[in-house]
Amino acid sequence: MSVETTLSLLQSRMARLEPGHVWLAGAGPGDPGCLTLDVVSALTQADVVVYDALVDPAVVAIAEGAELFFVGKRGGKLSITQAEITARLIELAKAGRKVLRLKGGDPYVFGRGGEEAIALAREGIPFRYLPGITSGLAALGNIGIAPTMRGLNKAVILATGQTADLGDELDWRALAATGQPIVIYMGLKILAHITGELMAGGLPADTPAAIVMAATTPRQRVHAATLGAIAGDAERLGFESPVLTAVGRIVSMRAELLALADRALK
Numbered sequence: 001m002s003v004e005t006t007l008s009l010l011q012s013r014m015a016r017l018e019p020g021h022v023w024l025a026g027a028g029p030g031d032p033g034c035l036t037l038d039v040v041s042a043l044t045q046a047d048v049v050v051y052d053a054l055v056d057p058a059v060v061a062i063a064e065g066a067e068l069f070f071v072g073k074r075g076g077k078l079s080i081t082q083a084e085i086t087a088r089l090i091e092l093a094k095a096g097r098k099v100l101r102l103k104g105g106d107p108y109v110f111g112r113g114g115e116e117a118i119a120l121a122r123e124g125i126p127f128r129y130l131p132g133i134t135s136g137l138a139a140l141g142n143i144g145i146a147p148t149m150r151g152l153n154k155a156v157i158l159a160t161g162q163t164a165d166l167g168d169e170l171d172w173r174a175l176a177a178t179g180q181p182i183v184i185y186m187g188l189k190i191l192a193h194i195t196g197e198l199m200a201g202g203l204p205a206d207t208p209a210a211i212v213m214a215a216t217t218p219r220q221r222v223h224a225a226t227l228g229a230i231a232g233d234a235e236r237l238g239f240e241s242p243v244l245t246a247v248g249r250i251v252s253m254r255a256e257l258l259a260l261a262d263r264a265l266k
């Protein structure tokens with residue numbers, strides 16, 4: 001069956017985006033191939049799309065003819081506050097628009113989608129959550145690291161290095177003490193501090209660590225090192241946001257895969 005036929009069969013089963021409704025959706029880590037079918041369908045139905053900086057322009061372009069609102073960061077600064085974004089969503093829904101709120105990754109993972117959902121519900125605005133693949137998991141897989149490996153870890157910690165919103169900092173030492181791998185979203189600016197805390201919490205400096213920038217996109221860059229070296233390396237190599245940092249023994253799978261792939265090539 002062709003892709004077109006398959007998609008048209010699936011389309012008949014997909015929900016309709018009604019006027020006055022908001023769909024809170026995730027666009028995945030970057031590569032349009034990681035979009036879910038529901039999100040593609042939403043892009044073709046929305047008459048207004050409110051999107052963040054992490055959403056690929058090629059993805060937004062699917063919403064041909066829709067009015068577009070960019071609400072991400074420009075030059076490192078938010079162009080609009082979270083309260084204004086929420087107010088905009090409510091206003092658009094009340095005006096009877098078919099609203100797609102599109103975020104990078106999954107809307108409910110470090111994306112403030114939860115707050116938007118609650119605000120919409122409070123106003124009695126019907127909304128639907130459309131999951132996206134969170135970058136923390138997709139990015140690791142994409143660079144040859146399985147977030148869980150039997151025998152190595154029984155949990156994986158998704159942590160944010162962004163502290164401004166929380167008002168207080170994560171207890172990195174306590175996370176280190178679990179011995180479980182940690183995937184750090186954001187936090188590039190304070191990576192040296194975070195890795196220092198993880199070592200102070202008992203993780204050896206030679207714990208494998210990797211940093212990945214713009215995962216799944218043509219701008220993807222990867223660097224694997226140790227916990228002790230990763231922050232300095234990232235700075236020296238000019239890694240820029242968006243980046244994820246993974247710390248833990250699972251990271252060594254990448255080197256193993258690369259060695260095997262090398263051998264297979266010879």
Ligand code: SAH
Pocket residue numbers: 029030054103104105106107108109110111133134135136139184185186187212213214215216217241242243244
């Ligand atoms: N809701 C998103 C996370 C938003 S927070 C999700 O589920 O993925 C923004 C952070 O996500 C970035 O600072 C970075 O740490 C991470 N991120 C998102 N996309 C990424 C990508 N393609 N490559 C590397 N990191 C990414």
